[in-house]
Amino acid sequence: MTQQKTRREQIYEVAGTLFSERGYHATSMRDLASHLGMQGGSLYAHISGKEELLVELVNQAAAQFDESLMPLREENLSPEEKLREAMGRHIDVVAHNLETATVFFHEWKHLSPEAYKKVTDWRDTIDGLYRDIVREGIEKGVFKPDLDVKMTAYLVLSAVNWTYTWYRPGGKLGARQIADQFADMLMSGLRK
Amino acid sequence: MTQQKTRREQIYEVAGTLFSERGYHATSMRDLASHLGMQGGSLYAHISGKEELLVELVNQAAAQFDESLMPLREENLSPEEKLREAMGRHIDVVAHNLETATVFFHEWKHLSPEAYKKVTDWRDTIDGLYRDIVREGIEKGVFKPDLDVKMTAYLVLSAVNWTYTWYRPGGKLGARQIADQFADMLMSGLRK
């Protein structure tokens, strides 16, 4: 019962690989086609153009983050548990979608204005999610009262986002373990 | 006594702006030339080719980091002070060289193999610097004994490197203040 991939999906997949390795502009449609065993012009029987590929990959990544993180807003967890869980899911999405995540973080500047705006809006939403968790933690007295909400959210986001630059599958630690270690250090600090 | 900039330096400067905004491959030599008020072919009277620009910008950024961070190894500071100081200098370099730092973090994959290797070696050196500080802190009993040195260094590096994505000059906080806030949170944790 192996899922049958449409040719279109195969194209997206190879585009994800190449765009993440070389970047969007350094990948030609002929490169892409040859990796799929076809001629450059044949791609256009399946897709409308190069930008469609970038838009699709970026949307795929954003959708993975959204599906994983957004439901957290409604869940009944303590702020500390919620922050830990958000970090776990966030790194999990990066780890299991390394190529699209890399394209997402690296190539979104090359999108057309409309798609570009969607990404900046999305980023604001994720910022908001983390800031809300921090704010709630302060209000409930579990986080330090003098934390700067924005800076705290940046610190957490740095940790989870930067993983795409160094995480490689097959390492000793899985995504959740990395997130737990980061969360432990962030919660209680490095100092003895 | 305003420093007189050579034409060559002006070219690097504009290349830094354009490469950081649009990316290396999305910037044409004619784009670059027109921003300098000259014709595309005229650039080659001053530089040898497009890649030289990328190599130079990446080297400039690496040199700034090195000059600022490397002397720290010899300084007689407690591990905590040393970590805080490293973060301060690191973010300071990013903040005062935003364009070259962005090119450095974003475009180094497009370097030729030799220049590429220099960057990965450099990155290992910086990793080593932060890991040594963490290790020293554990050995001297000022950091928690059960810290994972590698993960701890990744966490710190995430915070200082990721700044290039969100820091913009003119904000309320200067580089040192950002670093201090990050260091405070990392040292003593978010939990009350």
Add this chain to the structure above:
DNA sequence: CCTACCGATCGGTAGG
């Protein structure tokens, strides 16, 4: 999905 082709643009050079 291929062949053959389009106009545009690329990095770079020659000669002045």
Add this chain to the structure above:
DNA sequence: CCTACCGATCGGTAGG
């Protein structure tokens, strides 16, 4: 530093 040009390659299309 400009004019004029080079071969190569780009994204994309027509017709089959």
